[in-house]
Amino acid sequence: MVWKPRKLTFLLITEANSPVRRFRIPRPMLWFIPALIVTAVSTSVVSYVRTTDALNRQIIDEREQFRQAAQFKDETIDSLQLEMISITEEADQIRERLEELRLLEEEVKRLSNVSIQSSPTISTRTTSGVGGEAHELTGNRLVEAAAETHHSLQDVHRQAEDISNRLATIKAELEEKQWLEEHTPTIWPSASRTITSGYGMRSDPFTKRPSFHSGLDISGKTGDPVHAAAAGTVIATGWDSQLGNYIRLEHTRGLRTVYMHLSAILVEKGDTVTKGQRIGKVGSTGRSTGSHLHYEVLKNGQPADPRTYLPR
Numbered sequence: 001m002v003w004k005p006r007k008l009t010f011l012l013i014t015e016a017n018s019p020v021r022r023f024r025i026p027r028p029m030l031w032f033i034p035a036l037i038v039t040a041v042s043t044s045v046v047s048y049v050r051t052t053d054a055l056n057r058q059i060i061d062e063r064e065q066f067r068q069a070a071q072f073k074d075e076t077i078d079s080l081q082l083e084m085i086s087i088t089e090e091a092d093q094i095r096e097r098l099e100e101l102r103l104l105e106e107e108v109k110r111l112s113n114v115s116i117q118s119s120p121t122i123s124t125r126t127t128s129g130v131g132g133e134a135h136e137l138t139g140n141r142l143v144e145a146a147a148e149t150h151h152s153l154q155d156v157h158r159q160a161e162d163i164s165n166r167l168a169t170i171k172a173e174l175e176e177k178q179w180l181e182e183h184t185p186t187i188w189p190s191a192s193r194t195i196t197s198g199y200g201m202r203s204d205p206f207t208k209r210p211s212f213h214s215g216l217d218i219s220g221k222t223g224d225p226v227h228a229a230a231a232g233t234v235i236a237t238g239w240d241s242q243l244g245n246y247i248r249l250e251h252t253r254g255l256r257t258v259y260m261h262l263s264a265i266l267v268e269k270g271d272t273v274t275k276g277q278r279i280g281k282v283g284s285t286g287r288s289t290g291s292h293l294h295y296e297v298l299k300n301g302q303p304a305d306p307r308t309y310l311p312r
């Protein structure tokens with residue numbers, strides 16, 4: 001038979017003469033104590049596991065955030081590199097176009113006989129670029145590549161400005177040439193191309209003695225239009241017993257033209273005329289043997305052979 005006490009009694013003796021203290025613990029309580037200990041230990045373990053789990057999750061979360069941030073940074077760097085490559089390539093394409101423009105500029109200069117010094121060839125890309133090594137660029141190298149791209153663009157900008165300046169100079173020179181051409185007597189003053197008496201010494205039609213003919217006699221019928229041989233200003237019109245009805249025009253660089261023996265004068269002193277403008281009509285007024293235009297060119301007051309100015 002197993003002994004099963006109903007109660008357990010503990011005696012507590014503190015000192016030799018003091019009374020003995022007695023505790024009685026009922027039997028069911030004997031199971032409660034270990035259960036209490038087990039519960040306490042279990043609670044501690046669970047609490048510990050939970051805390052550890054939370055810390056682990058926090059570490060994993062932070063690691064994931066860091067990984068995402070690193071990935072975003074990598075993607076951004078890749079994107080920047082691609083952008084730099086694109087910009088550098090565009091700069092190269094612009095250089096090629098600039099070189100085409102420069103060749104065109106040379107052609108324009110050659111065709112228009114403009115005396116501007118030849119323009120330097122467009123420089124090719126001076127930087128090492130970022131093209132082939134795009135995925136090797138990191139850190140400082142990336143910053144350097146960005147700076148090179150920036151310089152490359154500045155270079156393109158400067159070269160474009162150079163071409164623009166040179167073209168502006170060419171334009172100004174062409175305009176000056178055009179103005180000069182407009183104000184130089186290079187067209188025939190009437191429709192006819194027949195010279196009945198040339199510039200220089202000849203036998204005078206009235207006296208038959210040698211005399212100097214200071215212009216061209218150009219055949220024509222009375223009433224045929226007479227045109228200004230160049231743009232300029234009417235400095236004189238009138239009638240003279242020798243010249244008949246006449247017009248004097250002033251052009252540029254000491255050049256003047258004179259039209260004589262006219263049947264009509266269509267301009268007035270002070271008028272501005274354009275090259276080819278109708279200014280009078282062919283006639284036979286003054287000292288003239290028949291209907292024709294006497295046409296003179298004066299250079300700094302001296303007669304010059306008009307044919308040197310006319311197209312061959």
Ligand SMILES: [Zn+2]
Nearest residue numbers: 215216217294
């Ligand atoms: Zn004459």
